Amino acid sequence: MGRAGEHPVPARRRARRRDDRDRQQVRRDLKLDHAARRARDLERKYGITVAEYERLYTEQLGRCAICVDPLAEVKVCVDHDHETGAVRGLLCNRCNQGLGYFRDSAGIMNAAVRYLMESAAQDVGQEVSMR
Numbered sequence: 012m013g014r015a016g017e018h019p020v021p022a023r024r025r026a027r028r029r030d031d032r033d034r035q036q037v038r039r040d041l042k043l044d045h046a047a048r049r050a051r052d053l054e055r056k057y058g059i060t061v062a063e064y065e066r067l068y069t070e071q072l073g074r075c076a077i078c079v080d081p082l083a084e085v086k087v088c089v090d091h092d093h094e095t096g097a098v099r100g101l102l103c104n105r106c107n108q109g110l111g112y113f114r115d116s117a118g119i120m121n122a123a124v125r126y127l128m129e130s131a132a133q134d135v136g137q138e139v140s141m142r
């Protein structure tokens with residue numbers, strides 16, 4: 012038989028070790044207070060500090076960068092370029108999801124705007140012709 016260390020760790024045991032590590036991480040997370048967790052998440056997920064987040068918030072006057080709804084009343088999303096990771100701004104959850112649904116594509120969003128405008132123009136045309 013081979014020496015110790017040559018045998019691969021069975022997948023089930025590896026998974027159990029991973030689960031134990033996850034549980035330990037969850038316990039550590041619970042110990043962090045909300046502010047510390049927020050600071051850590053901003054840094055980890057978006058590479059920005061709390062001060063940078065607050066500067067953005069102030070620059071945007073506490074409003075969504077797209078629909079200008081007050082951010083105080085909604086879940087705030089740190090919008091970022093998925094390719095470069097660069098933070099673009101703070102958005103309400105709806106606008107953030109909207110960008111995602113439109114695949115972050117200005118071209119597709121422009122097509123959607125044209126589509127809505129053309130539909131609106133046709134609606135007006137129908138109203139006029141019905142008179």
Ligand SMILES: [Zn+2]
Pocket residue numbers: 075076077078079080102103104105106107
């Ligand atoms: Zn919005």
